[in-house]
Amino acid sequence: MIINGTEIEETFAEAFGMAATRIIITAINPRWARIAGETMTGFATSVIGCGVEAGIESEIPPEASPDGRPGVSVLLFGMSGKALAKHLENRVGQCVLTCPTTALFSGMSGEKRIPLGKNLRFFGDGYQIAKQIAGSRYWRVPVMDGEFLCEETTARVPAVGGGNFLVLAETQLQALTACEKAIEAMLHLPNVIMPFPGGIVRSGSKVGSKYKALMASTNEAYCPTLRGLVKSKLDPTIMSVMEIVINGIGEDDVRLATRVGIQAVCELGAPAGIRRISAGNYGGKLGQFKFHLREVMA
């Protein structure tokens, strides 16, 4: 398959089952809501080293937010419900509770609940106030700028993590430009995040390493500086590869994001130096979900 001169490789992305939750952070203005969201989703690129993968899903206008203030919606993905709960509490405790003017709400309904303000309330040292409003329990924690309002729990749901595609280009700048365009298009989609810096990964990895302590290491087959030394998957015209990793609430969300992203890259296509689109997988043996690129783009 070739779109605008760019080859869509006959391969698939391999993704895994994860646990996900959505929270809503509101603040006095969009700037502070975003600061809180960005802070709590910082250092959340990969579960390997960060515990969870997280990102801002969308901005929420005042009329659609729980307390009538502007906000952001944040998605967090963990390898298990327990891990997700642990890191969620850590992050909201250190990054949202501390952030001026913020309030915190569940952005997801479901039977499986995980703590949001349930334990954060103890920061109130006995002066916290519980409020039952419209079937949900909230905590009002006195803080120095007023009151921190926080819903007691949020829900977690099964999700899909690790959807991906690779952009193979003639130069580093061309790969970056194409990926930026893809991310710009994908950011408008609900239920997905691209957790890596700016949504883009330049250090795609393979499972394992020659060093026993490492569970992942550089994917040498796609490193242009190792061409000629290892069994490379890059032809001589390709000098840079970048990857976009996608986590989504559902399989269809990841599939749609993959399609939208690749479509945006292919709009630049061969004239902009984009030679090929590939994907990362483990031979289909590890992941529950497979996204065949040519089926996605059909």
Next chain:
Amino acid sequence: MSALILRLRQSSHQRIDMSPFTPERLADMKLSDIVQLPLWQGNQQVACGDLFTLSGDDPQDIVIQSDSDRLDEIGSGMTNGSIHIEGCAGAYLGRSMGGGSLSVSGDVGIAAGCNMSAGTLTIAGNAGDLLGGAITGERQGMRGGKILVKGNTGDRAGDQMRRGTILISGNAGDYCASRMIAGTLVVLGEAGAKTGLAMRRGTLLLSQEPVSLPATFNDNGKHNLNFLTLLTRSFQDQAGFSDMWERGSRVQRWLGDLGCDGKGEILVWC
């Protein structure tokens, strides 16, 4: 199926215990059985059919037509279904109610909604003393659910209230929210003297300053409280309370009663 309608044949001098008339207690009963149901009238048991004319066959939807204030404990302990009273009700309306919907078009007597834990109680007229409160021998009043009063209430509304929400569109009597343990009580009219006396925790939201506060309440200043937006928005579908959110979230706040814990709050919209 049509609603089960009970029409009081004539006013009673004695009080009538209506607690057997709840949707779950009448479930699976035929009209002929319900007619024979014994009800306490004063110190005597009388067949239901002697006191009421009955029609309809859906015990999940009960309508009581009565202008008497002698019908006590209507909806007592109900957990589902609905009861609507066309007229007035006596004491202990919805006592220990655990769910369902109970509504009255007129006035009700003392202790409506006492000890209720869930469900919705709507009173279109006025309510007596101890609305959602604790009756003698009980250590807690209302423990959940929602009470809406379109008219005024007597004294000690929300006495020892533990959880839930009471909305009063009119005025509240003296000692409103007395001994309140937790929960939310809103008065859109005027609250009487000694409002919040012995209040331990909980929120009393007022549209104007009460007649008097106990000396053991401290001025906490004016605040923007974010939770009020959520709270008032949650009443947007309640007739008579739907425009509360327009009042905003800025309030004058008093904390007390310092004589007992002092973690209660009285909020008055600025």
